[in-house]
Amino acid sequence: MxxxxxxxxxxxxxxxxxxxxxxxxxxxxxxxxxxxxxxxxxxxxxxxxxxxxxxxxxxxxxxxxxxxxxxxxxxxxxxxxxxxxxxxxxxxxxxxxxxVERIKLQQKERNYLSEEEVKLLISAIDHSLIRLVVQVLYMTGLRISECVNLTIDDVDFNRRVIHVVSGKGNKDRLIPISKRLYPLLLEYREHHRPETGSLLFFCTKKTGMLSPVYVNAGIAEAVRKLGWRKKVTAHVLRHSFASQLVKNQVSLVQIQKLLGHSSLNVTGIYTHTDMDQLSNAVDSL
CATH class of the missing domain: 1.10.150.130 (Tyrosine recombinase, N-terminal domain)
Structure with missing residues (x-):
């Protein structure tokens, strides 16, 4: 064996x-x-x-x-x-x-934040670098590991894309930098990124890197400050990105490419319906 x-x-x-x-x-x-x-x-x-x-x-x-x-x-x-x-x-x-029969899994909708909740979360984060990373996660759908491992060359300001190298499943993908995100990243690169020998795009002067644990700790602190009982992590921001795109009627195929999913079945879990949407649906009859 x-x-x-x-x-x-x-x-x-x-x-x-x-x-x-x-x-x-x-x-x-x-x-x-x-x-x-x-x-x-x-x-x-x-x-x-x-x-x-x-x-x-x-x-x-x-x-x-x-x-x-x-x-x-x-x-x-x-x-x-x-x-x-x-x-x-x-x-x-x-x-x-x-x-051997497959294990039956209960299908659960993923926890996610509304756009208004994301704004509140961002405003409650005191650490400027963690605040920027949270904005990046929400506006790109990056996994936290993909985000903190981005190098300077991976963020292409000329083409306005982020190049994810060897994401989950060893797959590369390109993510466009939105009009809202572009000036935030440019401001960080030009004025706030510390001078260090690190090749990582997001880094601190002390370590030359940024750990997922540190980012999640900053998010958790903001959640406590807001008095929320829900659990919010960096991965919840990825869910929030996908859910917001679904709400804006972006096709699942496009969302699949942005998230780097190998199957549409995985992307389909983000087709949330909240009570407002359900109410509008029945009111249309």
Whole structure:
């Protein structure tokens, strides 16, 4: 089993899967292997694993470890990918994970802020750099990791685009800089960005970088100041960006490209409907 896992991870690297993806798969598979070793009191062999082993493992994750449905479904996805690789390499006779039923997930609408709430949040942030990053997140839909890893060259003022290099899934994409955002970024670059040897666009003089934890801490402080009970993070601003575009009747295909989603099914979760929209809908009859 361990040899098969090692080969699988090398394969993922050879097809340019992101480091984050490979790390996630590695953790899932090594944890599954440890479970099997404890269950059978010895080494696990990939060609001896059954669908019952996988079903019992998923039950263990639920009852003993308290994993949420989404986490258990992620583990099943990992195992399906792993056994698909093993089948192609003739390490097993069939993909035993395919016969295991998918975990039913409750579809939840993503938490997001209205445009007015975003304005209130921005006004409540005292730290100028965090305030700018929050504006960037809301006006571009960038993931926080993508935002803090932008280099000076990634922000193209001549073409007015942000170049996201190796985003989630190792995909690059271009995001236009809006008319509202352009002067904010230019003002920061010309007058407020500290002189440092760092190549990162958003940086502090002390460290030459800006961490996602630091940004989220600044957002959390502003939320406390506003007296809000809802949880707001940098990722909520990405949801807010997408939700606002949907509200403005931008097509899902365009939103998909801006967010860097591989599937329209993922983008579709942002088609929120609030009570005002529902009221207008019934009033139209």
């Amino acid at each position: 361990l040899n098969a896992i090692h080969s699988f991870l090398l394969y993922l690297s050879s097809i340019d899967r992101s480091d984050e993806t490979i790390t996630g798969y590695s953790k899932d598979l090594l944890y599954f292997n440890r479970y099997l070793e404890n269950k059978y009191n010895g080494e696990a062999y990939v060609d001896e694993i059954t669908s019952e082993d996988i079903e019992e493992y998923l039950f263990y994750l639920k009852e003993t470890k308290g994993y949420a449905p989404a986490s258990r479904q992620r583990n099943l996805h990992t195992l399906r990918s792993f056994f698909s690789y093993c089948y192609k390499k003739e390490l097993v006779l069939r993909n035993v994970a395919l016969s």
